Amino acid sequence: MARAAFQINGRAVAPGSQEIVDVPVSVLSDHTPVSMSVHVRHGKRDGPVVFVSAGIHGDEVIGVEIIRRVLNTPTLASLRGTLLAVPIVNSFGFINRSRYLPDRRDLNRVFPGSTAGSLAARLAHRFLHEVVMPSDLGIDLHSAAVHRTNYPQIRITPGDKRMEELARVFGAPIVMRSPLRDGSLRKAARGLGKDILLFEAGEGLRFDEFAIRAGVAGVLRVLNHLKMLPSKGISKPKGATQFCPASTWLRAPMGGILRLYRSDGEFVQKGELMAAVADPFGETERTIEAPFSGIIVGRAVMPIVNEGDAVFHLGRVGSMQKAEDAVEDLSAQLSDDPMFDEDEII
Numbered sequence: 001m002a003r004a005a006f007q008i009n010g011r012a013v014a015p016g017s018q019e020i021v022d023v024p025v026s027v028l029s030d031h032t033p034v035s036m037s038v039h040v041r042h043g044k045r046d047g048p049v050v051f052v053s054a055g056i057h058g059d060e061v062i063g064v065e066i067i068r069r070v071l072n073t074p075t076l077a078s079l080r081g082t083l084l085a086v087p088i089v090n091s092f093g094f095i096n097r098s099r100y101l102p103d104r105r106d107l108n109r110v111f112p113g114s115t116a117g118s119l120a121a122r123l124a125h126r127f128l129h130e131v132v133m134p135s136d137l138g139i140d141l142h143s144a145a146v147h148r149t150n151y152p153q154i155r156i157t158p159g160d161k162r163m164e165e166l167a168r169v170f171g172a173p174i175v176m177r178s179p180l181r182d183g184s185l186r187k188a189a190r191g192l193g194k195d196i197l198l199f200e201a202g203e204g205l206r207f208d209e210f211a212i213r214a215g216v217a218g219v220l221r222v223l224n225h226l227k228m229l230p231s232k233g234i235s236k237p238k239g240a241t242q243f244c245p246a247s248t249w250l251r252a253p254m255g256g257i258l259r260l261y262r263s264d265g266e267f268v269q270k271g272e273l274m275a276a277v278a279d280p281f282g283e284t285e286r287t288i289e290a291p292f293s294g295i296i297v298g299r300a301v302m303p304i305v306n307e308g309d310a311v312f313h314l315g316r317v318g319s320m321q322k323a324e325d326a327v328e329d330l331s332a333q334l335s336d337d338p339m340f341d342e343d344e345i346i
Helices: 062-071 074-078 091-096 119-132 161-170 185-191 209-225 320-336
Strands: 006-008 011-013 017-027 033-042 045-053 080-086 137-142 148-156 174-177 195-202 242-244 247-251 256-260 273-278 285-289 294-300 310-315
Touching: 006 033, 011 017, 017 119, 033 091, 033 119, 045 062, 045 119, 045 209, 062 080, 062 137, 062 195, 062 209, 080 119, 119 185, 137 185, 137 209, 148 161, 148 209, 161 174, 161 195, 161 209, 174 294, 185 195, 195 209, 209 320, 242 294, 242 320, 256 294, 273 310, 294 320
Parallel strands: 045 080, 045 137, 137 195, 148 174, 174 242
Antiparallel strands: 006 011, 017 033, 033 080, 148 195, 148 294, 247 310, 256 273, 273 285, 294 310
């Protein structure tokens, strides 16, 4: 029996075909229509429905590039099941290079949304019903907030064994156990019985080749694990993903000029000097030291800070030596993996 067409926004995508479906979202004040474009790849053979999304925050552009590269991967010609790719969920923010929508709302704090609410609520409701509900699994791609950067990491709900397994399959260097937040896509999807892997890497409005490669490799590994793609050309992680059971933000002890001595992805020992903050005249200076041994999973990128600004996000690991060796192996693999074309390096 032939596989049925995939239905989205009143459109039918035939088995073995692909189509970009524009889902209407709103109309701007000058009568310009705004839509959410969903690239549908509907395989000839049965399999799961998986969505990959980016740009929920409009200034997080790394996920857009990850999806572009995934869609151009030759092995997708052998796809089983259905892949829904949404490179830009928040078109308003993307056009304006802003995290937010025109109503200044954070889209990832208004899910599940509604048909009669704010602009953000309406977009959230549309995305949830058109993309999330038909899917068996989602992979949502993010970057750090403005003026920060994140080392490539997967965030999952604590105690979820299935997502822990998929996080290992994804192969990002770090996995953070992150509770569900009210209004987030992950929490709304969980309420519908849907699981989402959240990938965090890099910084807003910037490309980071290492982060992009980690994302592309991870998405393809998950699709292969779900038997949606063949194994050819998809490498398995050469190191063990490191789970961070807890983490702490280290904050600026005073306002001034920030000098960083360590970077994201580096391991530090308890008591090690990580940064210093001085006033512009150099008369007063205070240091930031590691309160425990761990890995830097995120950091500030701006050299100017106010008192209390987040400077380092430090994650705990079980064994420093094992974690350091594993992360080093994964980093080397992403740098040398033949699945990446050197022409793609930014």
